[in-house]
Amino acid sequence: MGNDLKSDTNTNRRQFLATSATAACGVVALFGLSGCTPDDGGAVLLRPPGAKGDFLGACIRCGQCVRACPHKTLKLVGLLQRGGTGSPHYEPRQIPCEMCADLPCIKACPTGALDPELTDVNKIKMGVAVLVDQENCLNYLGLRCGVCYRACPSIDKALTLDARHNSRSGKHTLFLPKVHSSHCTGCGKCEKSCVLPIAAIKVLPRSLAKGKLGEHYRLGWEEKAKKGKSLIPEALDLPDRMPEFTLPSLDEVKP
């Protein structure tokens, strides 16, 4: 009886070790293939103020920033959405960020995933607006819309209208919206206000929107302004001379 019980226990133990190991491998394989996403998994998500590159490592997905947001801008990534279910994001075309001066979302974050050292709303870098559809932007078509420009809380700094000759009509001016990423917070007021059925200007994650100038590049005119004079010796200014020679006469070139 005792022996029976013992061998029974051994078999059970072997069985469940085998089951455990198999199931463990299965689960590891399953999540290794699907759940393991080292970045946003390609999802284009805009994160709250103060979120950094390691956001999905630092965020515990508790939702306290979402609750703290007085304008209901922030919301959770849905259950079947990519980019970290339960983590916060916002969609400016629906509700843009109002950039509250006291940054309640950052105050509510328990982990510091939203950087508590960010206290100046003008230094927020959630994303950057990009005029993605130049074909349909009314200002590019020659109209005087400029609604995005006037909606921008950082007007004339983050968003300017650059005057260009309208070569199509030949006699008008195009007022082209231009985003200056050093001032753009990514609040999305421009995207929200765009009058088109689908916005021509959209906020994108900075990692997606920004290019990068080669490290060795210097903008000559900026360097010059900084130093007050050109960094290289001014080009030799030789005296200008009018061409003095005359064409040889036909008689002279004849053999």
Place this chain on the structure above:
Amino acid sequence: MKYLLLRRLSQLTILTVFLLGPLAGVWIVQGSMAGSMTLDVLPLTDPLVFLQTVLTGHSPAATALAGGIIVLGFYLLVGGRVFCSWVCPINMINDGAGWIRQRTSIGDGSLGTTLRYWLLGFVSILAFTTGVTGWEDSNPVNIVSRSLVFLQWQVIWVILSLFIFGLLLKGGWCRICPTGALYSLLGYLSPLKVRSSNRETCDHCNACYQVCPEPQVLVTPLKNSAGSSPVILSGQCTNCGRCIDVCHKNIFKFGSRF
């Protein structure tokens, strides 16, 4: 029935307190079970997600750290897996499925009781190697509790999946849950335990084995009276008190480990 009713009361009260904010505008608690703030003074942090975020290389701010320490301290005192049986909303889903499974012949499979530790290891390695709390994309504990509090209706599919899982396999999700595995480690140290104090009167009716979510923890303290402690020492015991409820000889009671 006493402890069963008390547990349901505890689970539903906690869920209600979380839901009072979004449903009635009474904000006693902000956040979800992954991380919450009660009355602006008491931070609480889920230890598994806390562990993951530390493993990704992030050093959490003081609030989350304090919340983690409070939670770990509390469950160290009352029994690690008290979370599982008295707080976690999945317990109700799983118990419901288990209740049906026992009364039908739907499923008789069982997953080993060590798988949860493999999963815990896997979750940790995943966080460490990827730098992302990747398990939180799948973790049903936090997904269900958060989705309920944030009124995301898609949670129905997760609940349904967990219910079917519980119908097919003994112990259901709670048998392999890495959150429970982490809490069970605390349970190996905690002082509050169920004791089979008058085990000599046991008439082997098996009622406790039938009802216990982790029956393997009962065997040694109850059966092997030759020198073994009458205390259910295993951290896998959830201190749910069902054995106390069902034993007609009143063998079990809550007591100290010592």
